[in-house]
Amino acid sequence: MWRRVFEIFRKELRQALREPRMRIVLFVPPLIQLIVFGYAVNLDVNVARIAWLDMDHTAAARDLRAAFEGSGHFRILANPVSERDAQMLLDRGDVQAVIGVLPNFGRELDRGATAPVQVLVDGTDSNTASLISSYTTQVISGFAGRRMVNEQRAKLVASTMAAGTAVNPGAPSVDARTRVWFNPDLLSRNYFVPGVVVNIVALVTIMLTAMAIVREKEIGTMEQLMVTPVRPLELMLGKTLPFALAGFFEVALITGAALIVFGIPFRGSPLLLMACSALFLLSTVGVGLFVSTVSETQQQAVMGAFFFFAPAFMLSGFAFPIRNMPLAVQILSYLDPVRYFISIVRGIFLKGTGVAELWPHMLALLLYGTLILGASALRFHKRLD
Amino acid sequence: MNLRRTRAVARKEFLHILRDPRSLALALAVPLFLLLLFGFGLTLDVDRIPTLVYDLDHTPASRELIARFDGSRYFDVRGYVDNYGAIERGIDRDQCLLAVVIPKGFARELDAGRRPAVQLILDGSDSNTASIARGYAESLLAGYGFDVQAGAVQRKGGIDLNAPVRPELRVLYNSRLESKNYIVPGLIAVILMIIAALITSLTIAREWETGAMEELLSTPLRPSELVLGKMAAFFTLGFVDVITSIAVGVLVFGVPLRGSPLLLMASSAIFLFGAMCQGILVSALARSQLLAYQIGMITSFLPGFLLSGFVYSIANMPPAIQVVTYIVPARYFITILKGIYLKGVGLDVLWGEVLFLIAFALLVFFVATRKMRQKVA
Numbered sequence: 120m121w122r123r124v125f126e127i128f129r130k131e132l133r134q135a136l137r138e139p140r141m142r143i144v145l146f147v148p149p150l151i152q153l154i155v156f157g158y159a160v161n162l163d164v165n166v167a168r169i170a171w172l173d174m175d176h177t178a179a180a181r182d183l184r185a186a187f188e189g190s191g192h193f194r195i196l197a198n199p200v201s202e203r204d205a206q207m208l209l210d211r212g213d214v215q216a217v218i219g220v221l222p223n224f225g226r227e228l229d230r231g232a233t234a235p236v237q238v239l240v241d242g243t244d245s246n247t248a249s250l251i252s253s254y255t256t257q258v259i260s261g262f263a264g265r266r267m268v269n270e271q272r273a274k275l276v277a278s279t280m281a282a283g284t285a286v287n288p289g290a291p292s293v294d295a296r297t298r299v300w301f302n303p304d305l306l307s308r309n310y311f312v313p314g315v316v317v318n319i320v321a322l323v324t325i326m327l328t329a330m331a332i333v334r335e336k337e338i339g340t341m342e343q344l345m346v347t348p349v350r351p352l353e354l355m356l357g358k359t360l361p362f363a364l365a366g367f368f369e370v371a372l373i374t375g376a377a378l379i380v381f382g383i384p385f386r387g388s389p390l391l392l393m394a395c396s397a398l399f400l401l402s403t404v405g406v407g408l409f410v411s412t413v414s415e416t417q418q419q420a421v422m423g424a425f426f427f428f429a430p431a432f433m434l435s436g437f438a439f440p441i442r443n444m445p446l447a448v449q450i451l452s453y454l455d456p457v458r459y460f461i462s463i464v465r466g467i468f469l470k471g472t473g474v475a476e477l478w479p480h481m482l483a484l485l486l487y488g489t490l491i492l493g494a495s496a497l498r499f500h501k502r503l504d
Numbered sequence: 505m506n507l508r509r510t511r512a513v514a515r516k517e518f519l520h521i522l523r524d525p526r527s528l529a530l531a532l533a534v535p536l537f538l539l540l541l542f543g544f545g546l547t548l549d550v551d552r553i554p555t556l557v558y559d560l561d562h563t564p565a566s567r568e569l570i571a572r573f574d575g576s577r578y579f580d581v582r583g584y585v586d587n588y589g590a591i592e593r594g595i596d597r598d599q600c601l602l603a604v605v606i607p608k609g610f611a612r613e614l615d616a617g618r619r620p621a622v623q624l625i626l627d628g629s630d631s632n633t634a635s636i637a638r639g640y641a642e643s644l645l646a647g648y649g650f651d652v653q654a655g656a657v658q659r660k661g662g663i664d665l666n667a668p669v670r671p672e673l674r675v676l677y678n679s680r681l682e683s684k685n686y687i688v689p690g691l692i693a694v695i696l697m698i699i700a701a702l703i704t705s706l707t708i709a710r711e712w713e714t715g716a717m718e719e720l721l722s723t724p725l726r727p728s729e730l731v732l733g734k735m736a737a738f739f740t741l742g743f744v745d746v747i748t749s750i751a752v753g754v755l756v757f758g759v760p761l762r763g764s765p766l767l768l769m770a771s772s773a774i775f776l777f778g779a780m781c782q783g784i785l786v787s788a789l790a791r792s793q794l795l796a797y798q799i800g801m802i803t804s805f806l807p808g809f810l811l812s813g814f815v816y817s818i819a820n821m822p823p824a825i826q827v828v829t830y831i832v833p834a835r836y837f838i839t840i841l842k843g844i845y846l847k848g849v850g851l852d853v854l855w856g857e858v859l860f861l862i863a864f865a866l867l868v869f870f871v872a873t874r875k876m877r878q879k880v881a
Binding site (some may be wrong): 209259263301303 | 538
């Protein structure tokens with residue numbers, strides 16, 4: 120039996136590697152995903168692009184502007200002169216917010232009244248918008264607080280001068296001392312790149328497994344294979360093992376690139392990563408096999424694999440945090456094997472967690488893997504008989 | 505260019521699609537499924553950040569600060585701990601993302617007019633949520649600091665002072681700040697990319713693979729007639745998806761459509777045409793389904809999803825990659841979609857983007873027909 124399995128394995132491997140373009144397929148998509156996720160994808164709003172609409176032109180307005188510029192959260196890109204200009208900047212998406220200092224801002228402040236500052240935020244991207252609002256409030260309350268203390272100090276100094284004593288009026292406030300664990304610089308790449316491992320492995324194994332089997336059906340060589348003494352189980356093993364192997368290879372390749380090129384920390388055990396990958400491959404190869412049993416053409420196989428992969432990817436927590444999903448969808452995500460592998464990979468890379476913390480995820484993967492692979496193998500077996 | 509021949513190819517292609525109901529069903533179901541999933545399930549909004557509190561001070565001042573965290577919609581205080589080990593365990597097991605540590609003597613320091621530091625510990629492994637959480641937490645502390653300051657000033661001065669400056673916040677375009685309002689319109693671009701990459705290029709690659717394409721090209725058909733005829737069928741399919749997406753977005757999810765629906769359809773048609781020409785070009789280059797699929801994914805779907813500004817803001821990307829995004833047609837289409845849907849702007853703002861899409865479509869059409877011709881020669 121093993122000899123026959125090996126022969127199919129050899130044929131499959133040769134067929135896959137014979138074509139130079141196929142070899143590219145194994146290298147280029149992971150590389151592109153790595154580059155995009157390593158360099159490009161970044162959800163953080165570190166510096167908001169704003170426009171400054173000053174209708175007051177007093178020293179106080181300029182102070183406020185300096186407070187915004189000095190906060191490190193804002194970059195003033197435009198100085199519109201009218202509300203119409205400001206609206207246009209927002210419409211075109213050139214700036215994310217407009218800070219409008221209304222006429223009489225300085226005078227109101229000097230009078231001791233409350234002077235409003237107009238803040239127009241582009242809400243198109245809701246997340247960015249709430250963060251910008253929050254930064255704005257932070258800068259304005261900082262400015263207001265300083266202003267108040269200065270005013271008070273001036274008054275106190277005046278009155279104590281009259282009384283002939285000097286006091287130092289303290290200005291209590293609170294500082295934030297932020298410490299970020301595991302990823303001190305909050306690099307998006309540290310978050311995304313480990314996920315790319317999962318992504319590529321899933322995509323490569325599901326797609327290649329499904330397409331390789333369906334291709335034989337489509338061009339009619341499946342019948343030829345079936346008249347040989349090869350049994351269905353042997354055929355299945357020989358067909359899927361090369362892609363499982365490709366999966367391992369991808370894990371090693373991407374992990375290597377992540378460490379060397381991007382300097383992603385790897386705090387856990389490489390051995391554990393490989394073991395968990397094996398568990399995960401059970402599920403993906405199983406899905407690929409299943410798709411192949413329901414597809415007649417390669418196109419159907421691609422669509423079928425995509426139909427599984429797209430939601431699995433979305434619900435895995437790779438790009439969209441599961442925590443924020445509605446409860447029903449969160450429960451649904453427990454059915455997604457990719458979810459568990461994402462948690463495992465992030466844990467191993469960034470937190471250095473081990474089996475003690477990860478065993479529930481590993482158990483889930485093992486369970487899903489045997490279930491999916493078992494069911495698909497049965498189905499595959501039946502279709503061939 | 506002969507319309508009759510083009511029509512004949514289109515008819516053949518329609519029959520092909522109708523004869524394969526499984527692919528047809530998938531072509532219509534995948535977009536709908538994505539739409540429902542995104543609309544109902546996926547949100548990028550960060551709120552209810554799970555928070556642990558370690559209060560070493562136990563004074564009214566510290567409790568007041570905790571109450572602020574508890575009252576904010578951005579934080580969800582999950583529990584109180586009394587040592588750092590518990591925080592570590594909480595973060596390791598993903599039970600909390602933020603821990604707030606209020607130092608001993610917090611209230612005393614405040615009373616003395618000093619600035620005690622409140623420690624914020626964040627789980628950085630989810631960097632995006634962490635940096636957003638950090639922004640919210642730091643501004644909450646700044647607000648608290650301001651109130652303490654104001655209170656002290658008033659007590660000492662014995663006079664009433666107004667807050668000198670007050671921000672008047674107005675959120676435009678998406679006033680309730682819901683991420684589905686920008687994700688659902690953007691999905692139209694992603695869905696069209698899928699249709700183009702997975703259906704158009706694969707079907708045509710299959711004809712190359714089986715040799716049917718050679719036969720077609722040996723007929724009096726000209727490449728441009730062939731391309732247009734083939735496209736007609738997929739274009740219809742894609743357009744059905746566009747209309748479904750718009751209808752589901754507006755009717756099911758209540759996404760506002762403020763601009764002109766006509767402009768929306770017209771620009772979708774232009775984008776779709778360009779994406780399909782690209783699909784045909786890919787299939788002519790690849791000539792095998794597996795390869796066409798891979799190239800299609802890399803050249804259309806991935807950039808459409810990642811480099812278009814759909815979820816990941818282009819302004820945050822490094823300059824080298826920002827330059828690359830200028831040649832991604834989806835980038836312009838996403839700008840158009842968001843502009844029409846949320847901002848209600850028209851051609852006066854979006855003409856540049858529309859022009860690019862037209863130019864791109866024509867260029868790719870030209871190259872694709874040329875490539876077809878070369879293949880025969």
